[in-house]
Amino acid sequence: MEKVLVIGHRNPDTDSICSxxxxxxxxxxxxxxxxxxxxxxxxxxxxxxxxxxxxxxPRFIEKVDEDVKEVILVDHNEFQQSVSNISDVxxxxxxxxxxxxxxxxxxxxxxxVEPVGCTATILNKMYKEHQVEIPKHIAGLMVSAIISDSxxxxxxxxxxxxxxxxxxxxxxxxxxxxxxxxxxxxxGTDLKDKSMDE
Amino acid sequence: MEKVLVIGHRNPDTDSICSxxxxxxxxxxxxxxxxxxxxxxxxxxxxxxxxxxxxxxPRFIEKVDEDVKEVILVDHNEFQQSVSNISDVxxxxxxxxxxxxxxxxxxxxxxxVEPVGCTATILNKMYKEHQVEIPKHIAGLMVSAIISDSxxxxxxxxxxxxxxxxxxxxxxxxxxxxxxxxxxxxxGTDLKDKSMDE
Ligand SMILES: [Mn+2]
Ligand SMILES: [Mn+2]
Ligand SMILES: [Mn+2]
Ligand SMILES: [Mn+2]
Numbered sequence: 046m047e048k049v050l051v052i053g054h055r056n057p058d059t060d061s062i063c064s065x066x067x068x069x070x071x072x073x074x075x076x077x078x079x080x081x082x083x084x085x086x087x088x089x090x091x092x093x094x095x096x097x098x099x100x101x102x103p104r105f106i107e108k109v110d111e112d113v114k115e116v117i118l119v120d121h122n123e124f125q126q127s128v129s130n131i132s133d134v135x136x137x138x139x140x141x142x143x144x145x146x147x148x149x150x151x152x153x154x155x156x157x158v159e160p161v162g163c164t165a166t167i168l169n170k171m172y173k174e175h176q177v178e179i180p181k182h183i184a185g186l187m188v189s190a191i192i193s194d195s196x197x198x199x200x201x202x203x204x205x206x207x208x209x210x211x212x213x214x215x216x217x218x219x220x221x222x223x224x225x226x227x228x229x230x231x232x233g234t235d236l237k238d239k240s241m242d243e
Numbered sequence: 244m245e246k247v248l249v250i251g252h253r254n255p256d257t258d259s260i261c262s263x264x265x266x267x268x269x270x271x272x273x274x275x276x277x278x279x280x281x282x283x284x285x286x287x288x289x290x291x292x293x294x295x296x297x298x299x300x301p302r303f304i305e306k307v308d309e310d311v312k313e314v315i316l317v318d319h320n321e322f323q324q325s326v327s328n329i330s331d332v333x334x335x336x337x338x339x340x341x342x343x344x345x346x347x348x349x350x351x352x353x354x355x356v357e358p359v360g361c362t363a364t365i366l367n368k369m370y371k372e373h374q375v376e377i378p379k380h381i382a383g384l385m386v387s388a389i390i391s392d393s394x395x396x397x398x399x400x401x402x403x404x405x406x407x408x409x410x411x412x413x414x415x416x417x418x419x420x421x422x423x424x425x426x427x428x429x430x431g432t433d434l435k436d437k438s439m440d441e
Contacts, residue, residue: 144351149344153400156343156356202351 046078047114049137050106052128054121055084059091059193059233061120063186064164065103067179068119068140071168074177079117082106084128090233094189097229098182098218109134120164122156123147140167162200162207165190169210184217192226193233244276245312247335248304250326252319253282257289257391257431259318261384262362263301265377266317266338269366272375277315280304282326288431292387295427296380296416307332318362320354321345338365360398360405363388367408382415390424391431 051069053061065081072079081103087095095102108130109116116128117138124131124147138155139148142164159167165187172179179187191211195203198211215222249267251259263279270277279301285293293300306328307314314326315336322329322345336353337346340362357365363385370377377385389409393401396409413420 142351144348145343145354146347148346150342153340153342153358154356155358156354158352158354160351160353 048112049077049079049115049117050109050113051079051081051117051119052106052109053083053119054126057083057085057087057091058120059088059094059229060164060190062087062091062103063094063190064119064140064168066100067165067168067183067187067190068117068171070180070183071172071175071177072117075175080104088233089235090193090229091189093229093232094186094193097225098185098189100182100186122158124149140164140171142167160204162203163191163194163210165194165214166204166207166210169214179214179217181218184214185220188214188218188220188222188225189229192222192229197223197226197230246310247275247277247313247315248307248311249277249279249315249317250304250307251281251317252324255281255283255285255289256318257286257292257427258362258388260285260289260301261292261388262317262338262366264298265363265366265381265385265388266315266369268378268381269370269373269375270315273373278302286431287433288391288427289387291427291430292384292391295423296383296387298380298384320356322347338362338369340365358402360401361389361392361408363392363412364402364405364408367412377412377415379416382412383418386412386416386418386420386423387427390420390427395421395424395428 051065053065062083069079069081083103083105087102109128115135115137118127118136119140121127122139122141122145136150136154141158142161145158169187188211191207195207198208249263251263260281267277267279281301281303285300307326313333313335316325317338319325320337320339320343334348334352339356340359343356367385386409389405393405396406
């Protein structure tokens, strides 16, 4: 079966990595040969989440391999934030929560942008729409993405939908939102290292 | 309450007029002060559908009125197919089934494009998602849009989803798809006038 790459943005944050993995999982459950990839180094916060839920870092790509015919963009839509040869591949889908700009396709596609605080919040709805159960470790990634994008619900971009989704996902992932959330955010800010240096 | 205009494309076809009316109705049911408008003359096919289901032609606008803060685009997303001052207004939503191009916003929005044959097919899903019942005359407009865009299911852009939606909507609208569909398409092609001339 033809491979479909699920791609987050350059300088990936936790949402770009975790939503790529979470959406690739959903597509695989739906019978698509999907693989999550990344366009840059995984930051410490994301590494903490991947390690906590025992998941491997997605494969790094510089450009889309020649044998890949279709890609799915998550957490971005602007071409300059995407893979270098994005103009040469067919974009089958976009799942995002940012403004739309510098995007263009020749063909119709599935393009879903919602004004919420995190891509994973949209994916949580999509799992329900397709009636696919979210496994514990995938729920863990998704709640990590929401915690990261919303700074544990303190960001002005955070919506009620994000909070509701995070609570549902935390339950499946069996984590306490405040305890896990603060640990993850701390891992990203290197506060631990600093206090040990001092 | 602030008014939101629901706008189809220039040189409106049946989908642009009927989906604007159908989506404005859904938004009103959801508590939004929405009004469907049109950017050009209604063609004979569309006029047949509006007349059949006893609905008024939407108001014509040349540009978005100054007191309108937000618009919703249906059946198009490219700015050059839209209202002349589209760059000056906030686009709250896009519901469409075409390729994405020449579109840009400053802010996040609800942008929903699906690779189906007609905007009304997406609206049929949205009524269900919001659990709003589709009234008979609105279902009539929506099935008219699908018949028009799919040329009664003969167009290569027609998908299984469009056929399924059309069947559901025809039932609510209490029309026979083949009988009503052929009459509507004929009204658009002026075949009747011609055969009377001959
Ligand atoms: Mn991001
Ligand atoms: Mn994000
Ligand atoms: Mn159209
Ligand atoms: Mn259309």
